[in-house]
Amino acid sequence: MSGEHGPLGAGGPPEEVHRRPVRAYVITRGRSQPTRNTFRPETLLIATDPDRRLPPAATVEQRRFLEICRGLLSLSEAAEALRLPISVAAVVASDLVDAGHLTIRSTPPSSASDPTLLRALLDGLRQL
Protein backbone atom coordinates (compact mmCIF):
# COMPACT_ATOMS: atom_id res chain seq x y z
CA MET A 1 0.00 0.00 0.00
CA SER A 2 2.23 2.71 1.19
CA GLY A 3 5.80 2.84 2.39
CA GLU A 4 7.23 1.01 -0.58
CA HIS A 5 8.90 3.24 -3.06
CA GLY A 6 10.23 2.62 -6.49
CA PRO A 7 9.09 0.06 -9.00
CA LEU A 8 10.17 -2.99 -7.08
CA GLY A 9 10.83 -5.75 -9.53
CA ALA A 10 9.21 -3.78 -12.30
CA GLY A 11 12.15 -2.90 -14.45
CA GLY A 12 15.24 -4.83 -13.46
CA PRO A 13 17.94 -2.21 -13.71
CA PRO A 14 16.57 0.23 -11.10
CA GLU A 15 16.42 -2.49 -8.49
CA GLU A 16 19.93 -3.53 -9.34
CA VAL A 17 21.12 0.01 -8.79
CA HIS A 18 19.39 0.22 -5.44
CA ARG A 19 20.85 -3.00 -4.19
CA ARG A 20 24.41 -2.10 -4.90
CA PRO A 21 26.25 -0.83 -1.86
CA VAL A 22 27.01 2.86 -1.98
CA ARG A 23 30.60 3.51 -2.83
CA ALA A 24 32.80 5.05 -0.18
CA TYR A 25 33.46 8.20 -2.15
CA VAL A 26 29.73 8.84 -2.39
CA ILE A 27 29.36 8.61 1.36
CA THR A 28 32.24 11.01 1.92
CA ARG A 29 31.23 13.23 -0.99
CA GLY A 30 34.43 12.54 -2.79
CA ARG A 31 36.87 13.24 0.01
CA SER A 32 39.38 10.82 1.40
CA GLN A 33 40.60 12.89 4.32
CA PRO A 34 38.67 14.21 7.31
CA THR A 35 38.74 17.98 7.84
CA ARG A 36 40.82 17.52 10.96
CA ASN A 37 43.50 15.02 11.77
CA THR A 38 42.68 14.57 15.42
CA PHE A 39 40.77 11.38 14.78
CA ARG A 40 42.32 8.16 15.90
CA PRO A 41 40.70 4.74 16.09
CA GLU A 42 40.42 5.25 19.88
CA THR A 43 39.02 8.79 19.78
CA LEU A 44 35.87 8.91 21.92
CA LEU A 45 32.78 10.49 20.42
CA ILE A 46 29.30 11.32 21.64
CA ALA A 47 26.31 13.15 20.18
CA THR A 48 26.36 16.72 21.45
CA ASP A 49 22.62 16.73 22.00
CA PRO A 50 20.78 13.54 21.04
CA ASP A 51 17.56 15.48 20.52
CA ARG A 52 19.02 17.99 18.12
CA ARG A 53 17.96 17.17 14.58
CA LEU A 54 20.27 17.12 11.61
CA PRO A 55 19.37 19.41 8.71
CA PRO A 56 17.37 17.82 5.88
CA ALA A 57 20.44 17.81 3.64
CA ALA A 58 22.32 15.49 5.98
CA THR A 59 23.32 12.15 4.52
CA VAL A 60 22.05 8.76 5.61
CA GLU A 61 25.49 7.96 6.99
CA GLN A 62 25.58 11.14 9.06
CA ARG A 63 22.18 10.28 10.54
CA ARG A 64 23.20 6.74 11.33
CA PHE A 65 26.48 7.87 12.78
CA LEU A 66 24.82 10.37 15.10
CA GLU A 67 22.22 7.80 16.12
CA ILE A 68 24.86 5.25 17.08
CA CYS A 69 26.74 7.94 19.04
CA ARG A 70 23.86 8.54 21.47
CA GLY A 71 26.21 6.89 23.93
CA LEU A 72 29.97 7.20 24.24
CA LEU A 73 31.92 5.22 21.64
CA SER A 74 35.31 5.23 20.00
CA LEU A 75 35.58 5.96 16.31
CA SER A 76 36.54 2.35 15.60
CA GLU A 77 33.53 1.00 17.51
CA ALA A 78 31.14 3.37 15.74
CA ALA A 79 32.66 2.37 12.40
CA GLU A 80 32.26 -1.30 13.21
CA ALA A 81 28.64 -0.92 14.32
CA LEU A 82 27.83 0.87 11.06
CA ARG A 83 30.04 -1.45 9.00
CA LEU A 84 32.01 1.44 7.59
CA PRO A 85 35.74 1.39 6.91
CA ILE A 86 37.48 3.53 9.48
CA SER A 87 38.64 6.01 6.87
CA VAL A 88 35.07 6.71 5.80
CA ALA A 89 33.86 6.87 9.40
CA ALA A 90 36.53 9.49 10.16
CA VAL A 91 35.29 11.73 7.36
CA VAL A 92 31.65 11.41 8.45
CA ALA A 93 32.55 12.03 12.11
CA SER A 94 34.70 14.99 11.22
CA ASP A 95 31.84 16.71 9.38
CA LEU A 96 29.51 16.09 12.30
CA VAL A 97 32.04 17.54 14.74
CA ASP A 98 32.53 20.59 12.51
CA ALA A 99 28.78 21.16 12.47
CA GLY A 100 28.55 20.85 16.24
CA HIS A 101 26.43 17.71 16.27
CA LEU A 102 29.14 15.42 17.56
CA THR A 103 31.61 16.05 20.37
CA ILE A 104 35.09 14.63 20.88
CA ARG A 105 35.17 13.49 24.48
CA SER A 106 38.67 12.14 24.86
CA THR A 107 41.76 14.25 25.29
CA PRO A 108 44.17 14.34 22.35
CA PRO A 109 46.67 11.52 22.06
CA SER A 110 49.72 13.72 22.53
CA SER A 111 49.82 12.53 26.11
CA ALA A 112 50.58 8.88 25.31
CA SER A 113 53.98 9.06 27.01
CA ASP A 114 52.75 11.27 29.85
CA PRO A 115 53.93 9.59 33.09
CA THR A 116 50.69 10.56 34.83
CA LEU A 117 48.63 8.70 32.26
CA LEU A 118 50.99 5.72 32.27
CA ARG A 119 50.84 5.51 36.08
CA ALA A 120 47.05 5.62 35.88
CA LEU A 121 47.04 2.82 33.29
CA LEU A 122 49.36 0.76 35.42
CA ASP A 123 47.25 1.26 38.52
CA GLY A 124 44.10 0.42 36.58
CA LEU A 125 45.61 -2.75 35.12
CA ARG A 126 46.87 -3.91 38.49
CA GLN A 127 43.38 -3.58 39.91
CA LEU A 128 41.86 -5.91 37.35
Next chain:
Amino acid sequence: MVSASSDVPSAPRRPDYVDSAVTQSAKLLVAGSFGVGKTTFISSVSEIRPLCAEAPMTTLSIGTDRLDGLENKRTTTVAMDFGRITLTPQGFSPIVLYLFGTPGQQRFWNVWEGYGLASGAAGALVLVDTRRLEDSFEVLDQLETRAPDLPIAVAVNVFPDSPQHPLETVHRKLDLLPHTPITSCVATRRDSSIDALITLVEHALDRSLEGGAS
Protein backbone atom coordinates in the same frame (compact mmCIF):
# COMPACT_ATOMS: atom_id res chain seq x y z
CA MET B 1 19.63 11.62 -5.45
CA VAL B 2 20.81 8.43 -3.87
CA SER B 3 17.97 7.78 -1.48
CA ALA B 4 18.56 4.16 -0.75
CA SER B 5 17.66 4.54 2.90
CA SER B 6 15.18 1.69 2.77
CA ASP B 7 17.82 -0.64 1.43
CA VAL B 8 19.82 -0.89 4.63
CA PRO B 9 21.28 -4.40 4.56
CA SER B 10 20.74 -4.81 8.27
CA ALA B 11 20.13 -2.44 11.12
CA PRO B 12 23.22 -1.41 13.04
CA ARG B 13 23.80 -3.50 16.09
CA ARG B 14 23.41 -1.56 19.32
CA PRO B 15 26.96 -1.19 20.55
CA ASP B 16 28.20 -1.71 24.08
CA TYR B 17 28.67 1.88 25.06
CA VAL B 18 31.65 3.13 27.00
CA ASP B 19 31.01 4.13 30.63
CA SER B 20 29.80 7.72 30.44
CA ALA B 21 32.20 8.80 33.19
CA VAL B 22 35.20 8.11 30.92
CA THR B 23 36.96 11.18 29.60
CA GLN B 24 40.16 9.66 28.35
CA SER B 25 41.10 6.84 26.07
CA ALA B 26 44.45 5.17 25.61
CA LYS B 27 45.65 2.45 23.34
CA LEU B 28 48.15 -0.32 23.20
CA LEU B 29 49.04 -2.32 20.13
CA VAL B 30 49.15 -6.09 20.33
CA ALA B 31 51.47 -6.93 17.48
CA GLY B 32 52.48 -10.26 16.10
CA SER B 33 52.56 -12.46 13.06
CA PHE B 34 49.63 -14.45 11.75
CA GLY B 35 48.41 -17.12 14.13
CA VAL B 36 50.50 -16.04 17.09
CA GLY B 37 47.46 -15.50 19.30
CA LYS B 38 46.63 -11.79 19.03
CA THR B 39 42.89 -12.30 18.83
CA THR B 40 42.97 -14.84 21.64
CA PHE B 41 44.95 -12.42 23.76
CA ILE B 42 42.57 -9.56 23.08
CA SER B 43 39.52 -11.78 23.71
CA SER B 44 40.83 -12.89 27.06
CA VAL B 45 41.19 -9.34 28.41
CA SER B 46 38.53 -7.40 26.52
CA GLU B 47 35.24 -6.50 28.16
CA ILE B 48 33.55 -6.50 24.76
CA ARG B 49 33.55 -9.20 22.15
CA PRO B 50 36.55 -8.33 19.97
CA LEU B 51 35.51 -6.19 17.03
CA CYS B 52 37.08 -5.75 13.68
CA ALA B 53 38.20 -2.44 12.19
CA GLU B 54 38.70 -2.26 8.46
CA ALA B 55 40.65 0.07 6.26
CA PRO B 56 40.60 -0.02 2.49
CA MET B 57 43.83 -0.88 0.73
CA THR B 58 44.22 0.45 -2.77
CA THR B 59 46.77 -0.60 -5.33
CA LEU B 60 48.85 2.37 -4.21
CA SER B 61 49.60 0.67 -0.93
CA ILE B 62 50.31 -2.72 -2.35
CA GLY B 63 53.91 -3.79 -2.23
CA THR B 64 55.56 -6.05 -4.72
CA ASP B 65 54.78 -9.25 -2.91
CA ARG B 66 52.02 -11.78 -3.13
CA LEU B 67 49.52 -9.63 -4.91
CA ASP B 68 51.28 -9.84 -8.24
CA GLY B 69 48.79 -10.84 -10.82
CA LEU B 70 45.95 -9.20 -8.99
CA GLU B 71 46.34 -5.82 -10.65
CA ASN B 72 42.68 -5.75 -11.50
CA LYS B 73 41.65 -5.95 -7.92
CA ARG B 74 41.47 -2.30 -7.07
CA THR B 75 40.70 -2.37 -3.40
CA THR B 76 40.64 -4.80 -0.59
CA THR B 77 40.60 -4.27 3.12
CA VAL B 78 43.20 -4.69 5.78
CA ALA B 79 41.52 -5.51 9.04
CA MET B 80 42.51 -5.67 12.65
CA ASP B 81 40.77 -6.88 15.76
CA PHE B 82 40.36 -4.67 18.72
CA GLY B 83 39.12 -4.92 22.25
CA ARG B 84 38.50 -2.64 25.18
CA ILE B 85 39.11 -2.54 28.93
CA THR B 86 37.67 0.11 31.23
CA LEU B 87 40.18 0.96 33.94
CA THR B 88 39.33 2.72 37.18
CA PRO B 89 42.63 3.88 38.62
CA GLN B 90 42.66 5.42 42.07
CA GLY B 91 42.47 9.19 42.13
CA PHE B 92 41.85 9.31 38.40
CA SER B 93 38.75 9.40 36.29
CA PRO B 94 38.06 6.12 34.48
CA ILE B 95 40.12 5.46 31.36
CA VAL B 96 39.12 3.23 28.50
CA LEU B 97 42.05 1.27 27.14
CA TYR B 98 41.84 -0.06 23.60
CA LEU B 99 43.92 -2.96 22.38
CA PHE B 100 44.48 -3.14 18.65
CA GLY B 101 45.69 -6.39 17.12
CA THR B 102 48.37 -5.43 14.65
CA PRO B 103 49.51 -8.01 12.09
CA GLY B 104 52.62 -5.97 11.48
CA GLN B 105 53.52 -6.81 7.90
CA GLN B 106 54.66 -4.00 5.70
CA ARG B 107 51.43 -3.64 3.79
CA PHE B 108 49.47 -3.48 7.02
CA TRP B 109 51.50 -0.47 8.12
CA ASN B 110 51.24 1.13 4.71
CA VAL B 111 47.50 1.23 5.18
CA TRP B 112 47.06 1.85 8.87
CA GLU B 113 49.75 4.46 9.35
CA GLY B 114 47.47 6.92 7.61
CA TYR B 115 44.81 6.38 10.25
CA GLY B 116 46.92 7.20 13.24
CA LEU B 117 47.27 3.67 14.51
CA ALA B 118 50.69 3.96 16.09
CA SER B 119 50.37 7.63 16.81
CA GLY B 120 49.17 8.10 20.34
CA ALA B 121 49.81 4.49 21.35
CA ALA B 122 51.32 4.07 24.79
CA GLY B 123 53.20 0.98 23.69
CA ALA B 124 53.18 -2.24 21.70
CA LEU B 125 53.20 -5.75 23.07
CA VAL B 126 54.76 -8.10 20.55
CA LEU B 127 53.50 -11.65 20.86
CA VAL B 128 55.90 -14.33 19.67
CA ASP B 129 55.63 -18.06 19.20
CA THR B 130 58.87 -19.91 19.95
CA ARG B 131 57.92 -22.64 17.47
CA ARG B 132 58.39 -20.11 14.68
CA LEU B 133 60.36 -17.21 16.00
CA GLU B 134 61.46 -16.11 12.55
CA ASP B 135 57.89 -15.02 11.80
CA SER B 136 58.36 -12.24 14.33
CA PHE B 137 61.33 -10.62 12.63
CA GLU B 138 59.26 -8.61 10.19
CA VAL B 139 56.88 -7.46 12.92
CA LEU B 140 59.73 -6.23 15.10
CA ASP B 141 61.49 -4.70 12.14
CA GLN B 142 58.38 -2.81 11.05
CA LEU B 143 57.73 -1.53 14.56
CA GLU B 144 61.29 -0.30 14.93
CA THR B 145 61.19 1.45 11.57
CA ARG B 146 57.66 2.83 11.59
CA ALA B 147 57.36 3.75 15.24
CA PRO B 148 60.88 4.08 16.64
CA ASP B 149 59.70 5.95 19.73
CA LEU B 150 57.03 3.45 20.66
CA PRO B 151 57.95 1.44 23.77
CA ILE B 152 57.75 -2.27 23.08
CA ALA B 153 57.76 -5.38 25.21
CA VAL B 154 57.83 -8.96 23.98
CA ALA B 155 55.60 -11.70 25.34
CA VAL B 156 56.21 -15.32 24.42
CA ASN B 157 52.79 -16.87 24.00
CA VAL B 158 53.20 -20.30 25.52
CA PHE B 159 51.38 -23.02 23.63
CA PRO B 160 51.04 -26.52 25.10
CA ASP B 161 53.69 -27.86 22.72
CA SER B 162 56.02 -24.85 22.83
CA PRO B 163 59.65 -25.78 23.41
CA GLN B 164 60.96 -24.47 26.70
CA HIS B 165 63.55 -21.83 25.89
CA PRO B 166 64.91 -19.53 28.57
CA LEU B 167 63.60 -16.04 27.95
CA GLU B 168 67.18 -14.69 27.68
CA THR B 169 67.74 -17.01 24.74
CA VAL B 170 64.63 -15.76 22.99
CA HIS B 171 65.67 -12.18 23.73
CA ARG B 172 69.02 -12.85 22.05
CA LYS B 173 67.57 -14.71 19.10
CA LEU B 174 65.18 -11.87 18.41
CA ASP B 175 68.09 -9.43 18.66
CA LEU B 176 66.11 -7.17 20.96
CA LEU B 177 67.49 -3.97 22.38
CA PRO B 178 68.99 -4.56 25.83
CA HIS B 179 66.27 -2.60 27.62
CA THR B 180 63.35 -4.30 25.83
CA PRO B 181 61.59 -6.47 28.39
CA ILE B 182 60.55 -10.01 27.60
CA THR B 183 58.02 -12.08 29.47
CA SER B 184 55.89 -15.11 28.80
CA CYS B 185 52.15 -15.46 28.89
CA VAL B 186 49.31 -17.81 28.15
CA ALA B 187 47.09 -15.73 25.91
CA THR B 188 43.99 -17.75 26.72
CA ARG B 189 44.28 -16.73 30.37
CA ARG B 190 43.07 -13.31 31.38
CA ASP B 191 45.36 -12.84 34.39
CA SER B 192 48.38 -13.94 32.42
CA SER B 193 47.57 -11.58 29.55
CA ILE B 194 47.01 -8.70 31.94
CA ASP B 195 50.41 -9.37 33.51
CA ALA B 196 51.99 -9.07 30.08
CA LEU B 197 50.26 -5.72 29.57
CA ILE B 198 51.54 -4.59 32.97
CA THR B 199 55.10 -5.47 31.89
CA LEU B 200 54.66 -3.31 28.82
CA VAL B 201 53.19 -0.31 30.64
CA GLU B 202 55.87 -0.51 33.35
CA HIS B 203 58.46 -0.33 30.61
CA ALA B 204 56.68 2.58 28.93
CA LEU B 205 56.64 4.43 32.25
CA ASP B 206 60.37 3.77 32.81
CA ARG B 207 61.13 5.09 29.35
CA SER B 208 59.02 8.14 29.92
CA LEU B 209 60.72 8.90 33.25
CA GLU B 210 64.16 8.39 31.73
CA GLY B 211 63.64 11.50 29.69
CA GLY B 212 60.85 11.05 27.25
CA ALA B 213 61.30 10.26 23.63
CA SER B 214 64.15 8.36 22.01
